[in-house]
Amino acid sequence: MPSLYGKQITDGKTPMLLTITRNLEKTLLRSISERYGIRYDSLSYTVPPKIELGELALPVAFDLARRVRRPPAQIAGELASDAGRLPGIGRVEVAGGGYLNFHLDRGALARDLARSIGRERFGCETDPGPGGKIIVEHTNINPNKAAHIGHLRNATLGDSFVRCLRFLGREVEVQNYLDNTGVQVADVVVGLERMQNRTLEEVAAIGGKFDYVCWDVYAQVSDFYQRSEENKQWRSRTLQAVEAGGNPTAELAQHVAMRIVDAHLATMERINVRYDLLPRESEILHLHFWDTAFRLLKERGAVYYVDEGKNRGCWVMNTAEAPVEAPRAESEDDEKIIVRSDGTVTYVGKDIAYQLWKFGMLGLDFQYRKYPRETGHPLWITAAEGDGADAPRFGHAERVYNVIDSRQAYLQSIVVQGLRALGYTAQADNSIHFSYEMVALTPACCDELGFPLTEQDRKRPYVEVSGRKGLGVKADDLLDALELKALGEVRARHSLPEEEARRIARAIAVGALRYFLLRFSRNTVIAFDLREALSFDGETGPYVQYAAVRAGNIFRKLEESGEKAPPLEGAHPGLDAFLEENDEIWDLVCQAARFPEIVRQISQNLELGQLCKYAFSLAQKFNLFYHKHHILSEADPLRKGHLLLVVDLVRRQLEKALDLLGCEVPARM
RNA sequence: GCGCCCAUAGCUCAGUUGGAUAGAGCAUCUGCCUUCUAAGCAGAGGGUCGCAGGUUCGAAUCCUGCUGGGCGUACCA
16 A cells, blocks of 8 residues: 655655654554554555544555455454554544544644744654755746747746745755757747848847747748748758857857847746756857767767668667667667757757756866846856856756656657666656646637637647747736736725735736646646636635735734734643634644645645645635634634634745745735 | 547546545526625535446546547657
8 A cells, every 4th residue: 555645755844744644654554563464564544524534534444354354344443442542643533434533632733833833834844864956947948939828837837846845945956948059049040140131230229028029030930941942951050050159140149049038037037936047058068068978978879870861960869668670761760869960969969968967977067157137036057157256066966857848758758868878877767857738729719819720720629839830828918918907906906006006916917827827737738718817716826815815914903903913832721622612613724734745745746736726725714714703803812812823824824835836925905 | 650648517627545425616596795805705506537348345546448639759849
């Protein structure tokens, strides 16, 4: 029977509830072994359907019943008597024909949670020995056009995952890789230089939203290539010039790439996404990362030169599971080109070098420069020459997560295969493709946005976003629409100074957007629906934010009337009886206590949607509580104190959950 | 062709440990603002968990086959 928490990665902190369940597991495993002579590696817990039935349930008696051929309820009864005297557990019951249901000590757990929250731990207890550094690579937008909704899904997944890991006490380095020497940049350079005949000076003089300008240029360049063979040749020529560097075309490419990078950073800052390092592909090339990796790959025979057939003149990697001696024509299908016949390197090739560097296995390092941003968060970029500043020690990770959409699974597997071929088995095992499905547009949405569709596309459930066709919803446009709508809602409710109203509208817009993109499971294709994305009602970020704002208002009003909230680390006399008598309120507290457990699960299954679901259900339970109990007018001071404590616990957990989702709690809503 | 993924309420989705009566939101309908803000709350209707077998005390969940759809299999990424 698999463990509740699956394969453990060494996290820095342990959820409070987990300490209780671990104790319980230890005791029960021993007693099962002694009573029935059966050994399990671990026990799996579930949550009972109703809080009246307890907080934890074990279905282990059903499995034992079959093995020892006795009724499950009888077995559960025997185990119950063994587990009744553990710290933190109030009582044990047998229910549902054989479930072992545990009722926790409500007062003790609530007090522990309050103390933990007071110490900014939110229910996590410190565990010794955190693991090594984790690198999370995300965003990675080709710096040749404006960011679109698909990129936003990537960035929010990556960013919230990073927030979760850091919450659990892990050291995390966030890298946003810039493919500034790739084909896509070259395409825009061809568009500007060859199609529009513009010089660097002329391009530099282009005002307004440069990423939007390039969006259109990129969408037109396919046509340009199709017009003549000569046009098409500019692609390869330009790419070679860009890779080589030190020529006007390369200079233009770098101007384009870095200006677009600035635009992307600005877009991501709007939704609270930050990075630690911007590794550039140009440095992978110019600092000979690729040359070194290439030499290693050749020495190990992981790549070989092809002098006949369709891959003639290329260096390739054989991707067949077991390399077989087959006729050329057949093995060709299993070859992935690493170096093209014109001598340029594919993305995968450069990515192998980059991945080796992330683990500190290349024996080379970048130079670094500070990259100025106004976020307060230090950002660095790789450079051929440093600026003398004291850069942190980048790279040298124990584990690497690459947040990349599922369509690139094949390429990611080749990178890992490259590591394996070089003998870096542990690093290959610790290279994790954080895979997620794309964001697509429904045909209806395309109509609404004025994109023409073919008859064939019209029949599909959704159409892929395509930068090449200029088909997609730009990130900034969507954010603008969200902010505008939110501003309208704010103004309808409050008369506030313009600046404050806008600040609140921004927080709501970000809350709506990030929640919308995170709430789906990773392998669900998001068929983008504008109406749904713009919604602030129901299961949305603003719903959760609203609950947090309501909770905050109670404390604001309390202070305005000159009263004080009960301290989190107080003795709270009478709390035990209060929680025993109020199942619904206890259910709310218990849900608040589960928070770190959810984060821990996410660190293992990478499903950020579970954090959304958690925050939403906590907000839902809070709204129910808020509706039923009028706190400030409560006459009984003791009861009022308990209610305030509950609000405080929930509010702090809600705020932290929102923080991990990358959402802020506005001052009012 | 081969590989991976998906199919759950009218719509969009949870249900990643095989467990108790399959859950949310939206939409529809009925109520609730003199209150710590109604971006809220309460209630109603709505299900052959794609189909057919199998394993199991127990299957939306695991296995096999089928049907329908998506993605990948580029000298793009």
